[in-house]
Amino acid sequence: ADMRSLVLIGHGSHLNGESAGAVFRYAELLRERGLYDEVIEGYWKEEPSLRQVLRTTASTDVTVIPMFISEGYFTETVIPRELGLGHQGPVPPEGIARVLGGRTVRYTLPYGVHPGMADVILARAREALPDASPEDTALIVLGHGTTRNENSNKVIYANAERLRQSGLFAEVHALFLDENPKVGTWPDLVHASRVVVVPFFASEGWHTLETIPEDMGLSGEVTEFPGNPHGPQTVYYAKPVGTHAAVADVIMHLAEEARGAAGRDGDVDRTHEAAWQALLNLARRGGRMGEVLLSPHGGVFEVRHALDEGTPGADLHTVVTPEGLRDLSRWDAAGEHRPVHTYRTLKRGWRAVLSEADLRRGIHFLYPAVVEESYAHGCHSLRHTPWATTARRQTGIYTRVQRATPEQVAHVSREVCAPCLRTRLWAGEKLPRTFLDGVPGAFPCAEACTYLVAEIREEVSGKRGKPAG
Ligand code: SF4
Incomplete structure (x- = not known):
């Protein structure tokens, strides 16, 4: 049977249960379209984790899309490493294709850099101002901008250029929170009497609710500015692009382009x-x-x-x-x-x-991932990753877990893993039989989870109080 799987990767959170919500929503929209036999979510800080998610796909044809608004540390370092793609650094426009454990895995750029995002910006602008016109309306595409990642502003400029070419607006500006041209300079830059502002952000949050309105002097969805340098102006403030339903179209295009000339679909993974x-x-x-x-x-x-x-x-x-x-x-x-x-x-x-x-x-x-990992354990094909290997792989703020002593690892994992059903194979514990053989609470743990890694980091930093929960 021809079969293909789509995997959406989100960041997730150890603390905030709402964080995974946007990825769930897009997965549901894409399931309804029925172009893929299955749509699976995977997370850095929730489950299935990046280390587990490929094993949970039912087909041998897997397309993986990072659900991020821009390229950066997660899309270029963390996700490829944790998925085992053997790639680090910028992802080429055509994506990365690998054969892993019998599956053909294609990893794409994040959805936010796809040219189709210009349509999402336009959709957001139309929601805020349905009769936007090339006669009197300016569009501001508003990005975060940062000196750390020079790529993030390129996307904003590219989208602004596409929308300028469309001729649908009198002016199109790319402005930023953290770099020039700064968002606060808009009254000097923008001439049109009506101005639509579309935040190129993943979701509603501190920036879209606080910093942008503050820097621009906005008091709500529509704000009048009677005394601006180029005459009276009205600003229409749109919702962030990352939560628009049309992002599902962008994801679909990205996935289809990544599959490219693949021709035939995969099979059921036996x-x-x-x-x-x-x-x-x-x-x-x-x-x-x-x-x-x-x-x-x-x-x-x-x-x-x-x-x-x-x-x-x-x-x-x-x-x-x-x-x-x-x-x-x-x-x-x-x-x-x-x-x-x-x-x-x-x-x-x-x-x-x-x-x-x-x-x-x-x-x-x-x-x-418990069914797949328990079954693999029963077949002696679940590979264990000892703590030292997990620690060595860490980057960014997690690099310091490499300094944890064996006593610290043992101490923290005794507490963190106590309420967990899984048996720590990575720490040398034995699991002769799993729930599939009639021992209900017997699940294997092949590798320290990111929750434990984060707790060990707290311990090494001297910040760890009582175990959470
Ligand atoms: Fe459970 Fe501990 Fe394994 Fe995390 S590391 S999944 S808490 S046994």
Whole structure:
């Protein structure tokens, strides 16, 4: 069967549960289009992690898109390294293609540098000012700009140039928060009486809500400036480009261009399929996986917290979609974000009723990569990465974990890993059987997760207090 997978990579967060939201939303929009057999999310600081995500794809044809607004440290260093692409530095326009573990993996530029973003800027401008006209309307494309990454302003200038060529505006300006020409100089630069400002930012945040309005003197979506040097002006402030639904079109173009002349699609990845057949066999018999109970239920499957065994279904909150299961497993009973899904902090009081296909997606959301890694462990093909190797690989602010003593690593991981179902193979622990062989809480941990790496960094920095959560 012809098959292809799309993987969207986000940053995610150990602390903030909302951080992954934008990536989820685009993944859902792209799933609805149905051009890819599956759309999977992967994260630097959530699960499935960058180290795990390729293993969770069902096909041998994988296109990976970094969901970032500009090129930089994550798209050029962290993501290629963690995915194991064997590449560092700027990504060429045609992307990077590799064969990894039997899969053809294509890694693209971030969506923000795609020429199609000019259309997203235009869509945002039209929302803010539907009758923008070449007679009297100026467009400001507003970027962050920074002396650290000279690439980030190139994208802003390129988009401004494209929109200038379109002839849809009287003037088009590229302005920046952190470099010249600065955003605060707009009253001297812009002549038109109506001005649309589109922030070229990934999402709504401190810059779009505070710094930009402050630097420009804006008081809301529409602000009048009666006494400006070139006459009275009205500024229409648009929403950031990164959250517009049309970004889904850009992602699709980027993915199709990366596949280029690939011609035929991939196949089902056999190992992946075998792992999920093992899971389905467990579910058909009825059995436990970590904190949940899987049971056959009149042609479909039910998932519930094992501690809710025997509770009448009517007393439990019922979800019927994989996304429903995803959303109730992202926060614990106290409302705290769960960046490590294998922590024994799954809340109770619900059940998910899912078809076979939805069960696979639901379990992928509930325990990302656990089925694939447990199956691989059972086949003796799950490679362990000792702490020293993980530490050596780190860059940026995480470089300092290399200074952690073995005692510090042991001490921090004793605390951080205590609530986790996974068994630390990377630290020499043994796991003779997994949940697939009937030991419910037995999940392998092949490598220190980024949550532990971050906690060890805090320890080395002397900033680590009580363990979070
Ligand atoms: Fe769990 Fe510790 Fe492994 Fe992280 S490093 S996944 S907390 S066992």
